[in-house]
Each structure stands twice: as C-alpha cells, then as structure tokens.
Amino acid sequence: MRKTNILVIGGSAAGATAALTARRHYPEKEVTLMRQEAVVPIPCGIPYIFGTIGSPAKNVMPDAPLEKEGVKIAVAKVESLDIARQVVRTATGEFGYERLILATGSLPARIPVPGSGKDGVFPIFKDVVRLEELQQRLQSATHVVVIGGGFIGIEFADEIQKMGGKTVTVLEIAPHCLSLAYDEEFCIEMENALRARGVQIRTQARVEEILGNGQVEAVRLSDGAQIPAEVVVLGVGAAPNVELAKAAGIKLGPTGAIAVDRAMETSDPHVFACGDCAEKVSFFKGRPTPLRLASIATLEARTAGANAFGIRREHEGIIGVWATAVGNLAMGTAGLTETAARQDGYDVVAVAVEGPNRHPGTMPGSVMTKLKLIFERRTGELLGGQVRGNGEVGEIINLVSACIQKRMTAEDIALFQLGTHPALTASPVVYPLVNAAELAIAKMAQF
C-alpha cells in the first residue's frame, strides 16, 4: 500500500494552499495532494472565462508552485475513507496517511422549484468539462437568465453580456443585488453599472418554475412574469461537500459542514479540514457562518497545513473580505456592513467619504473613490468597510481587512502613515481611510 505523511484531498484554493503550507512547515515530510481532476479551474476566474479569458482551458491553476515546493500530485477520486486505519480508498487501491487534510470544497446549490433539472439549467461546477459545455451552449443562446444576484451571479451576467447578441437577465430575490455584502447605496451603484452595460436586473424576483419542454424555455416568477431563456445559470450559493467525511464518521457542525476547532482539527485528531467543506465561525460574535470565499479557504488552509504535526496556529474567525469588478467599476467589502452590524446589535458609527483617487484630480485615470467605514462606538474598533472605485480597490479593501483583523480603532487608523503619489493614490490631506477615521472620531465625540 502506498503511504504518505500528509495527504490533502482536493486541488482547489484550499487544497493547494494546505499542501504548500504543510511542505513549508514540515519540509522533512512527504505531502501528497490528491484530486479527481486532471486540471483544476481557478475558482474565482470561472465567471471571467466567458467574456474576458476566452476559454476554461486558460483559467486553470498551475501545478508549478506545488511542484516547486515538492508537493506530490495524485489524480484519483477518493471513494471512501477509513479513519481508524488511516487510509483512503481509490479505484486503484488504498493509500495510507499519517495526517489527512480534507479540502473537498462545495457543490453548487440548486433551487427547489419545478423544472430546475431541465436541460439548459447550469449550476456552476468547478469543472472544466462542464464549463466548456456551458460555454458551448451560451454561444447559440439569445436569452440567458442568471438566478442569484450575488457576486458570482453579477460577474457571470456581465461576462455573458460581453459575448454579444444576448439578452441577459439577473433575478435576485432580495431587494438588491449583493445586499449581504454591501449596504444599499453600494448595491444600487453596482446595479446601475450593470444596467448601463445592458444587463437586465429584476430584484425581489422569486422564481416559481423553470418552464420548457425538456429543454429550458423560460423562467416563471411569482408575479406571473415569464422571462424567456435558452440557458439558465444558477448562482445561488454552494453547499459543503461532506459526503466522504460524513460516511467516515467525522462529525459535522451546525451548518452541515465538517466540524472543526480554531486549529482546523476535526473530530478525528489525525484529520483536518479547510475551505468550503469546513464549518466557519464569524470573527464578530463568534456564531457559525455559511460564508464561503477564497480568502477564508486559504486562511483555513494555512492554519490546517501548519498544524498537521503539532498545533502552531489558531485563527480568530471569519471576517469576510472580497472584491468584484464590472467593467471599470470595482467594489470591495470587508467585515460587517452597517446594516449587518446594526442587525447584530452593535452600536455603530458609520462614515463615508468620496474623492478622486489621484492628486491632483486632473491626473490621468482619476476617478472618484468612495470609502465607507463602520466603527463600534464604545471601543472605536473597526467592524467593516466598503469601497467603490477602480483597479486599486482590491488592495484598499485588504488594508481595511488587516485593520479589522488586528482590531484597530479609528484613532489607530487616524495616525497611520500612508504613502501617497499623484499617479497612484488620493491626496495625503484627504486620504480616504484616514479621512473617514478622523470623521468617525469627530462623530463619536459628539455622544
């Protein structure tokens, strides 16, 4: 029987990161990454296949970083797992491990309405073959419906729109797209941007049935409207892929994912889990959260990989940080929105600032950037932030995330030394992060 020191199951962001981390922390150990796909799509790149990248084959995770660190790659589907004997079973036999890291990811959620299994309805699998099939079908489609106005949904819609010659409609059940991650004023901006690019958006749209004679023909809403569609893309979230773990007797948690502690250890001391398949606890108030993001998966993977042979890391819970881009409009969010913070019972001070992202504003490429920060009133700690602008938004939100994670206060942020440059950033006098913190301090002092 083949045997390895550390076996990672799953080849996406969590699996790859866990394997890399394990090799760096335990250079004397053999690390094997086992995955069922010969090539793995870059998960975040999937929506961009259709209009920007061109084909699924151009959106694959390179094996070079894994190979460079000496990670062994085994392409095989794990059929079952025996945690007592510390082996996994594949079509070609058993494979032993000393430590196992489960990074089995998630499966796209479906919607419980009649017709959701019809030909032409595409849940988003992280699988090159299925994505190629979707791309093929999109070529000839003239009406496309995207169910779900989260970031996956809007990115798909915009990219499919870019293919040309199609009416693309996003259906969102909530009053606004992206409303779990952004306050209303940001959601509206993104909706307006999508509409300006030709995407149809229907909010508060409850899907009742997917119509068609075998093949999908239309989507019927609860208000009776029928929206024609030859292709329906489901962007309604994902459920943890826990079959293997569950069958092996590993405990699941309150949201149905694999239960883990702060060190990403499961109920079996030789088994860790990370990424979409693992339970998550919020950084705020410590409750279970169903949030699934690459930033979370890779944090968990860096934790699991480092802990394989001795606990070296614990993480403090999930902040939730990500960015999205549609054309020249980019938006980023980290932590709690103002709405979510108030719903959670926090007493908050929220401040939004807006100004050019270059100085002077006459510099080429200058656009207006808007930043909103949400502070806890009593401690002054940063709870969340949202930013809207262009290319540098992805890094601005990471700065916000770092501040949240280190529990920085408005006063900490007001005293930051932040570099500025005419061609790269806003002015030092009104640098948005610092400016918003200063305004929040002034606002807090009024109470």
Added chain:
Amino acid sequence: MRKTNILVIGGSAAGATAALTARRHYPEKEVTLMRQEAVVPIPCGIPYIFGTIGSPAKNVMPDAPLEKEGVKIAVAKVESLDIARQVVRTATGEFGYERLILATGSLPARIPVPGSGKDGVFPIFKDVVRLEELQQRLQSATHVVVIGGGFIGIEFADEIQKMGGKTVTVLEIAPHCLSLAYDEEFCIEMENALRARGVQIRTQARVEEILGNGQVEAVRLSDGAQIPAEVVVLGVGAAPNVELAKAAGIKLGPTGAIAVDRAMETSDPHVFACGDCAEKVSFFKGRPTPLRLASIATLEARTAGANAFGIRREHEGIIGVWATAVGNLAMGTAGLTETAARQDGYDVVAVAVEGPNRHPGTMPGSVMTKLKLIFERRTGELLGGQVRGNGEVGEIINLVSACIQKRMTAEDIALFQLGTHPALTASPVVYPLVNAAELAIAKMAQF
C-alpha cells in the same frame, strides 16, 4: 488687532491637514490658515506638471475642503512672531492667536559648487510662479541635467523627457538612484526603466562645477566629463524652513528643524510644529531623521491639530512610506530596506516573491509584481517592505506600512484574510504579502 483661536502658518500638505484636524477636534474654535501664496501647488504633483498635467495652474491644492470645514484662509506673509504676546506680524498688522501651528515647510537645498547660482539652475520651489518660469525655460531647452537621483529627481527627469526633443541626464552621487529607499535590485529596475524611456543616468557622479557665461551651459563632473545643459534642475533634498521660529526663540533640534516632542509641541507650550519644518524621530531605534515626506507631514499635522487644546495624540516616530511611478512601472517602499536594517544592526530575514498581479495570469492587464519584506529575526516583526508592479502598488505599500506601524509579525501576516479577485489582485494561493510572510517563517525556523 485681529485674533483667532488656532492659527496655522503654511498652506501646503501639513498646514492644510493641521487646520482640518483642528476644526474637527475643536469645532467650537476658529481656525485660521495663513499662507503667503494665493494658490498652493500640490507638492507631490510638481514633477508631473511638465509632461502629464500640463501646467502649474492645474496642480493646485483646492481650498474647498478647507472652506467646507469652516477654516478661514488668510493670504499674508508672516514677518515675525512674538511668542510672549502670542501674535504674528504681517505687512498689514498684528494677528493674535491662542495656539499656533507652524507648518512653514522646507526650502530646496542647493549644492556647494561653483556656478550653482547661475541663470538656468532651478532649485524646486513649491511656488507656482517659479514653476511657470521653469516650464517656460524647459520649452526651448534641448539639454537638461537633473542633479539628484532621488524620487523627485527621477520623476522630474521622466516628465521632462516626455516633453520631447531633449536629452535629459540624471546625475546621482551614490552608486544607484533611490538607494536610500530601495535595495539595490529595485534601484536597478528603476534605472533600467528610465533608460528604456530615453533618460540618461550617470551614477557615482560628483558635480564639481556648473559652467557657463552667466547662463548655464554645462555641468562638470569630478571625472572631468562635461554634460551640456541649458537647464539644470536641483533635486538634492530640502532644508527645514525655520527662520520665523528661530528668530522668535523657539528651540531647534539636532537636524536644525524645529524641536518637537511626540505630541508635536515645541519649546513654547502654545506653539506646535508639523511637516518639513519640524524635527523627526525614526520609528526604528528612535534617532533623529532628516526624512521629509507628505505621509510624515500629514501624520504630524493630524497630531498637532488634535493636540491644540489638550494632548490627545502622540505618534511613535517616522516609518517612511512612499511610492513613485515612471510610465507603467510603479514602486513603493515602507520602513527599512534590508541594507538599512543591517546597517542599523538588526538581525533580519528578507524574502522576495514575484508573481502576476492578476489570476489567472491570462487576465488583461496582468503584470509581474515583486514584493520584498524584511523581518526582525528574533521577534518576527516586520521592519520594511518594497514593492514593484503597477497601479495598485501605492495601496499595497500602505498595507505594508500599516503592518509595520502596528508591529505585526510574519505570523500575524500569514494569518491575514485578504480578498482577491481575478481582475484586481494576485491569486489567494500565492498572495504576495502572505506568501512572503510564510516564506520568512520557514526561513526563521531554520535558525
């Protein structure tokens, strides 16, 4: 006699920020900003006037943010200062204050060589009239020499080169341009980029004399070379403008700037100072430092403004963070370089990573980004970072700066949750900041 609660002298980055901060912290107080210029150039924008912005008039600090916060603006030259009577004297009479914030800035340094006063030699004054004169002279010049290869020097050189029809030569006395702020490998990249854009660079070039019959004609180096020039730009640093303070009996510090404590209070309890005119102490080892940057000036101004009527803030010393851009090449630096850290006696672990700033690398706009981090070996604390890439470099280096300022360790950074997006950032699996921290941890564990 006119009187105000808080009088700020100086209208550039430090003065404007101090006035804004004072108004926010003391909304019941009148804040007056007194400056000698009707309009104030944006200091960081000055080099970009020549090739990018087009004219000094398009690079002025807007008064709107000041007016919006209720800051009174007085255009007047302060002739003297009486700290016992708490008044300043101008051509139109005396002006009283309860608290005074000196933000008198710096004056461009000259070089002690014969001929440096000739017509055609331009120190860089932050003054619209003088900049217009320089722009005028550059129009007809065919040979331009820039003395000094710091960021001001290289930005001027590149912008003047963009005007077309000129031979532009940078003279740097050190072995490399930018060598106070970047390690050699980064300096070389910038030099190569400048050369590829047609700028001549001579390093280890010591200027002995500026030649010409009244009007400048050439620059003579210690190796005998003569470089023709109708215009010579001096980018050799700046000296604190302390005349007013000195004449009034306010104490100066070890570098000749106005002595201040951590709260930016001077030797007179009613007088604060901030920006280029004030003494600075390094965040690292606490020694006096001559570094002058907008990020420092505005930090000091936010400190001084908040402390005017009661000490509310102290800052921990100067980190030094800034970015620069030449064409599509942008570079940022924060804290200590590896060279400087070793010279200061730190035992350091330095790690550099390089990878595409988009994922997959096939996304449009993808370029290779390089990030170097320098950690103190014993504590794992981040001492410095340098980054080379494109547009988002300005915000990446701010994230690095925040980590330095909060004394974060490699382990803190390895556990960051950082958002990633195909169109905006590197991959979550090898996000540079986290990846470099992980590599540093592995390296530190070897000892």
